[in-house]
Amino acid sequence: MTSTDQQPFLSVRDLKVHFSTEDGVVKAVDGLSFDLAKGKTLGIVGESGSGKSVTNLTILGLHDRDRTAIDGEILLDGKELLTATERELEQLRGNKMSMIFQDALASLSPYHTIGKQIGETYRKHTGASKAEARTRAIEMLRRVGIPQPDVRVDDYPHQFSGGMRQRAMIAMALVCDPELLVADEPTTALDVTVQAQIMDLLKDLQQEFGTAIIFITHDLGVIADIADDVLVMYGGRCVERGTKKEVLRAPQHPYTWGLLGSMPTLDGPVDVPLTPIPGSPPSLLNPPTGCRFHPRCTFKEKVQGGLCSTEQPLLEITDGRGAACHLTADQRRDYFADQTATRSH
Structure with missing residues (x-):
């Protein structure tokens, strides 16, 4: 998501966060990678239980170390956070990195x-x-x-x-001028007018301080307003990522299509019903084999050999753009074009 000639301020590589419970191991985050540059906003979007908040609590070291197994790499301005001591993290939290929680x-x-x-x-x-x-x-x-x-x-x-x-x-989060700000659904409980004011405030403060922001939400409308880049999570994994324009205007994954299809639009016809995503998010205690979205995906029959239920699709990233799906690029383009045409008529 960052240019090759610019060292990312935050770099997450193959992050795995697993919790031990009485019922078994919860694979809350299962192989997540992304970069974030200073002065940029990464929007992380997905349903509840997709791993959004766990990812960012792990970045800040706000997890139960006795019950959590973590693997991978998190570099903040070149410093490895996963091997940092609690004392080192306390110095970084509030000073170098900070968080705005959902419920003030x-x-x-x-x-x-x-x-x-x-x-x-x-x-x-x-x-x-x-x-x-x-x-x-x-x-x-x-x-x-x-x-x-x-x-x-x-x-x-x-x-x-x-x-x-x-x-x-x-x-409080900005009092020490942190270079990384994590905002965990900070506008969810607010009315639309106040929500817009908070979003404008964050953008103004980012411009003033040059802060890198991770903005967690389930609302693609909010993402459209604030993010530079978007990472779509499902079942503890990234299923799609790219610039805001790429993901919202030309999404490549059926889950992203489902999120967009379930959102009302201001410019579309008022008599077209919203299309909810069928089924429920997967259990992270016993996630589905193959693509974790396949039990809910209406396009899995289009893939030959039943690969969706047996093989995990690779997330191949080119110039910051990619999607983890067994559909071909041509299939994805055609199916999304059909969906868009249906909704606009």
């Missing part, structure tokens, strides 16, 4: 003011005084658009609206 109310402490929580993060990584940390907290609240920040800095989370709490979370 659950992530913020109800017992401390917004300003104290932002300020403590700043003090931990910079050694600033309490007065300096308070000044920095007010500055960050102003930067994320909180009105009267010098007054609201002393409010508690329950005194903020949902949108303001999310802005406060962004302020």
Whole structure:
């Protein structure tokens, strides 16, 4: 996803994250690779249970080390994260990399003011005084658009609206100017107007700081607004990736077609029903053989020899573009063209 002459700021190679449970081993992420450059946004999209959040919690080292088996490589600005100690990760978290969680109310402490929580993060990584940390907290609240920040800095989370709490979370995540920001569905619980404001805020702050952003979502509409590149996950694996334009305008995988087909459009006819993806996501305790999407795929009969159910399709990446599917390139192009024509009439 990055040009060959530019070293990626974040590089993930063949990442596997497996959890031990009473019922067996959960293969939450099963061989994932991608790159991300500074100042760029990677959108990771997929249904619940596809491995999106697990991937990014692993990048930040926020996993249970006693129950988690991890293999692969994660390089952040050249530093290997999977072999880093907890002390080293603590220094990186909040300073070099940071995360915005989906539920700001659950992530913020109800017992401390917004300003104290932002300020403590700043003090931990910079050694600033309490007065300096308070000044920095007010500055960050102003930067994320909180009105009267010098007054609201002393409010508690329950005194903020949902949108303001999310802005406060962004302020806390950015207080130490991290170079990597992971946003885990940060706008899911917000109304459309506030969602748009948060998206604009993230884009403005990225332009100001040059931050690399991983944006996790199940909503391709959000991806269309914020991402430079898109990675589509299903059953713990990447099934498609490319630039935003490539994935949204000329998708190559039946799962991506299904995601697009289940979304309403503003320019299409209002009387065309949405087409849900049949079936349910796979169990990661006992995933299907072959292509993990094949039990739900309406195109598997087009592939000769029943390969979809027996052989895992390779994800062949050329210039950052690829899809893991046994359909030929011509078949994929023709089937998607037919789907597009059907929806537009």
